[in-house]
Amino acid sequence: MASTTSRLPPLARGVIQGFPASGKAALVRASRPICTSAGRFRGAQGLLPPPRHTPLIRCCPTPAAQYSPFTTSPRPPDAAGHESHHSKWRPPSDESLDQRPVLVVGAGNIGRRVALVWASNGRPVTIYDISPDALHSAVEYITDNLGSFCAQRGTHPGHVSTTADLRTATSTSGRPDRDSSGAVTAQEHTRAPWMAIECLPESLPLKTSVLALLERSLPADCILASNSSSLTAAEMAAEGPLAFPHRLLNTHYFIPPRNRMVELMSSGVTQAAIFPFLAGQMRRVGFVPVVVPRDIQSRGFVFNRIWAACKRETLAVLAEGVARPADVDALFRDFFHAEKGPCERMDEVGLDTVARVEQHDLERRPGLGSEPALAWLRTNYVERGKLGEKSGDGLFTADERDQLKEKHHLEKYKDVEETSGA
Numbered sequence: 436m437a438s439t440t441s442r443l444p445p446l447a448r449g450v451i452q453g454f455p456a457s458g459k460a461a462l463v464r465a466s467r468p469i470c471t472s473a474g475r476f477r478g479a480q481g482l483l484p485p486p487r488h489t490p491l492i493r494c495c496p497t498p499a500a501q502y503s504p505f506t507t508s509p510r511p512p513d514a515a516g517h518e519s520h521h522s523k524w525r526p527p528s529d530e531s532l533d534q535r536p537v538l539v540v541g542a543g544n545i546g547r548r549v550a551l552v553w554a555s556n557g558r559p560v561t562i563y564d565i566s567p568d569a570l571h572s573a574v575e576y577i578t579d580n581l582g583s584f585c586a587q588r589g590t591h592p593g594h595v596s597t598t599a600d601l602r603t604a605t606s607t608s609g610r611p612d613r614d615s616s617g618a619v620t621a622q623e624h625t626r627a628p629w630m631a632i633e634c635l636p637e638s639l640p641l642k643t644s645v646l647a648l649l650e651r652s653l654p655a656d657c658i659l660a661s662n663s664s665s666l667t668a669a670e671m672a673a674e675g676p677l678a679f680p681h682r683l684l685n686t687h688y689f690i691p692p693r694n695r696m697v698e699l700m701s702s703g704v705t706q707a708a709i710f711p712f713l714a715g716q717m718r719r720v721g722f723v724p725v726v727v728p729r730d731i732q733s734r735g736f737v738f739n740r741i742w743a744a745c746k747r748e749t750l751a752v753l754a755e756g757v758a759r760p761a762d763v764d765a766l767f768r769d770f771f772h773a774e775k776g777p778c779e780r781m782d783e784v785g786l787d788t789v790a791r792v793e794q795h796d797l798e799r800r801p802g803l804g805s806e807p808a809l810a811w812l813r814t815n816y817v818e819r820g821k822l823g824e825k826s827g828d829g830l831f832t833a834d835e836r837d838q839l840k841e842k843h844h845l846e847k848y849k850d851v852e853e854t855s856g857a
């Protein structure tokens with residue numbers, strides 16, 4: 436059986452130890468010793484003192500072709516009722532959090548970054564994606580960055596596993612024991628994820644169908660979190676396939692690891708106890724959670740609403756020829772003592788994404804008056820393939836952006852932000 440690891444080229448700073456022929460999990464090592472579990476590290480000669488900063492990435496076999504998330508039927512509960520979804524959500528014990536991973540679903544731009552921060556405090560993390568290329572790139576990113584990120588924070592890295600097999604992703608052994616009905620056994624459940632964070636493309640049917648699969652596959656005490664930028668958990672709950680939205684909520688990250696804020700928003704029926712528990716866990720690993728009051732359904736995330744207004748007026752100023760991107764950003768940086776201005780930020784996010792979000796906002800709130808600026812952005816940038824960082828040129832040329840980066844002294848997180856796997 437092929438494994439993700441067997442297809443990986445040698446990593447820039449790592450050593451690959453693979454055992455695909457025997458079907459065992461393969462180990463991708465980022466130089467020196469191996470982290471075998473949170474707080475315990477094993478080198479070639481046996482147990483060693485904990486290394487300063489050595490990430491381990493375990494790539495499980497990836498029989499993606501055998502298991503499509505869209506064709507699998509729900510797994511029945513096991514005899515002991517460990518997969519019952521009817522029981523109320525209860526917080527997992529502190530001890531179990533060292534064993535049970537955070538499951539990140541989607542290894543793309545944001546998923547790998549969310550995974551990095553959760554893994555940076557000795558916490559186990561599993562990354563699931565249907566794309567071997569995305570997993571490969573995420574392995575590179577984490578291998579390159581987890582050690583240096585932990586070094587900056589004075590923490591130890593946890594296990595990171597990657598897999599394209601949803602069954603493997605929903606437990607941690609890599610080869611979950613199952614009973615005769617196909618359900619994972621009670622013992623395996625003690626190692627199943629305590630939280631799943633979806634970082635899937637921005638499509639409501641895709642997100643809800645994968646969340647529904649996760650809901651059926653994961654134990655009743657597993658929190659389901661969506662990282663969508665514009666789709667609310669309430670919309671996901673209303674879409675249909677989720678049977679138990681009381682453990683679903685939005686957790687919106689802002690391109691970690693540099694940004695640590697996370698907004699938490701209810702699905703409307705999210706169980707109240709989840710918020711203090713999850714906010715506490717986030718603080719422990721270095722995130723800064725902000726909880727939108729449970730009884731309020733905002734039409735978007737707090738920061739996104741404010742940022743939307745800032746982007747809209749910036750684009751209007753540029754479209755009218757009132758100022759150039761460099762002038763707008765210089766004014767903004769000086770006044771707010773900010774690292775970057777709105778034009779540089781829009782280049783970072785991607786101008787195609789900026790245009791899509793603005794179109795979405797216009798559809799939800801006709802009368803915003805941003806049609807001319809949106810048309811200007813599409814004609815002069817998006818349709819010419821000038822999308823910002825992802826394509827090279829954008830509101831700033833690639834050269835201008837490089838000069839700006841030097842100027843702003845962004846060196847603090849340079850290793851983490853600018854690697855080949857990012």
Ligand SMILES: NC(=O)c1ccc[n+]([C@@H]2O[C@H](COP(=O)([O-])OP(=O)(O)OC[C@H]3O[C@@H](n4cnc5c(N)ncnc54)[C@H](O)[C@@H]3O)[C@@H](O)[C@H]2O)c1
Nearest residue numbers: 541542543544545546564565566569634635636662663664
């Ligand atoms: N990029 C950002 O700056 C940012 C910031 C905050 C939130 N978000 C939100 O995060 C989500 C992901 O954004 P992104 O930029 O990382 O997207 P992306 O396209 O980079 O990554 C999405 C990943 O999901 C994988 N995927 C697709 N279908 C799948 C499936 N059925 N099962 C498992 N994996 C699957 C893809 O292979 C891909 O690797 C979006 O909802 C976006 O709104 C993005």
